[in-house]
Amino acid sequence: MSNSHSEQDKQIAQLEERIAALESENAMLRSQLTSSQSLTSPYNLDLEAAYAALQAEVLEYRQREESIHEQEQAAQKRVVELSEANKVLQASLRKLAEEPELEKFLGHLLTVCTKRFAASEAGLWRYEEGIFRLFVSYEDDRIRLRSEASHPGGSLEVAKKIRNQDILAHLRKREIVADYEEDFETQPAYEQYRDYFKQRQIKAALKVPMFLDDELRGILVLRFGDRHYFTPEEAELAHALANQAVLALELTRLAEEAQRAAIAQERNRWAGEIHDTLAQAFTAISIQLGVAKRIAQHSPDEVSQILDRVMELANTALSKARQSVWALHPTAEEFADLATKLSQYVEQMTQGTDIQVQMQIVGDPRLLSPLIGKNLLRVGQEAITNTLKHACATQLQVMLTYEAEWVSLCIQDNGRGFLFPNDTGGFGLISMSERADRINGNLTIQSQLEQGTNVCIQVPLESP
Secondary structure: OHHHHHHHHHHHHHHHHHHHHHHHHHHHHHHHHHHOOOOOOHHHHHHHHHHHHHHHHHHHHHHHHHHHHHHHHHHHHHHHHHHHHHHHHHHHHHHHHHOOOHHHHHHHHHHHHHHHOOOOEEEEEEEEOOEEEEEEEEEOOEEEEOOOOOOHHHOHHHHHHOOOHHHHHHHHOOOOEEEEHHHHHHOHHHOOOHHHHHHHOOOEEEEEEEEEOOEEEEEEEEEEOOOOOOOHHHHHHHHHHHHHHHHHHHHHHHHHHHHHHHHHHHHHHHHHHHHHHHHHHHHHHHHHHHHHHHHOOOOHHHHHHHHHHHHHHHHHHHHHHHHHHHHOOOOHHHHOOHHHHHHHHHHHHHOOOOOEEEEEEEOOOOOOOHHHHHHHHHHHHHHHHHHHHHHOOOEEEEEEEEOOOEEEEEEEEOOOOOOOOOOOOOOOHHHHHHHHHHOOOEEEEEEOOOOOEEEEEEEEOOOO
16 A cells, blocks of 8 residues: 555656646746737747647646545545454454354344444344244344344244245345335335334335355344445445354354254153163062062962052152153252242342341251252242232241251241132142142141231152
8 A cells, every 4th residue: 555655646746747847838838929919920829729738738637636636535535444344343253252152242243233334223134944034133222132122023923924035036146135115115025014114213224145155044134214325335344244143143053953952862861761760660560560469369468568669669760750850951950059049039029028028047058959949949939929919918937947858948928818718719829739749748838817828848858
């Protein structure tokens, strides 16, 4: 670029020297014409012709000088634009390398696009199985995932209704598609979005195709509150940012596939574990029942002992099967620390209320099996919710007790109470009872009108 500047400066200097020489010659000819204006000789006519030719040459040189100046200014403007675009792309690449959560990177990219192009909103749409569907959006100065977006394009039901082969044909040619208010009213592609666009006062929507190799993978959509047009430089930058977005989308897709494959593999492994556990248990039960059948008439006392062993085997197998199935839950381990989870829930639910809360943990808190932890927490949540919604209580006491062989949870209030069984609709008592049964717990509920309610569940712990 420095060599180009020096060459242009040299050309301009030469032009200025030539213009100065021509203007000097022009002044001399003008003087000669002035002194001979009264003459009509051929000499005078020659002077006039020479003067006119000289004026035309001066004008040509000045135009060439202005053209060089304009080219230099355009080149300088292009340098500034390329420098700004380069900064935007470098910042996005750094974010892509540093941000472990690809959805956050895509949100950052949409934020950059919205601000760089002075757009009102932006969105990234995946193109899969012939359907464009919103993946992440930037609206109201906030990054919104599909489930949070105000734009209706995140709905699969809506996405399936959108068909516009004309737009798709242009996108497949790697062309930016620009649509405006008149297109929103007439094109089928906008039938589901017209109300949204009117509400948001959207005047223009520019769609930038996103390709991976030769395959269309999605679009980067920028929506404007004015009738916006991309300059060639803006279009070039938009394509570059779309290329970064499609890379992140592909990484997201691969991560999702890897996660699904890992989950399937883990589930298959646990299915084998469950099968083996049950197969062994039922084999043992079958053998024991076979023995009982043979000796039923001769040794009834031994049959009774065998049936006790069969019952024990069946209960053990059922317990192990439940534990195996529960271990498949993706967030199971978080429920092992019941004391922490329960304390967080109590604080969250009662914060900002007038009720007086006493939270008490008796004994040494320890990790429980996730199955027990979650069901105890859910029973506690149901009881606390009932107190806050229905009891009109002023006091709430929550007591979690850890003993060597069991754990118990009691929730007591001084509210209006209720009568069994007619006054318990909607209180979730059936759900609490079912959860207690799942973990072999003993659930007791005591309540009287105007004397409050006490819900207690006690659960035996497995021997270490």
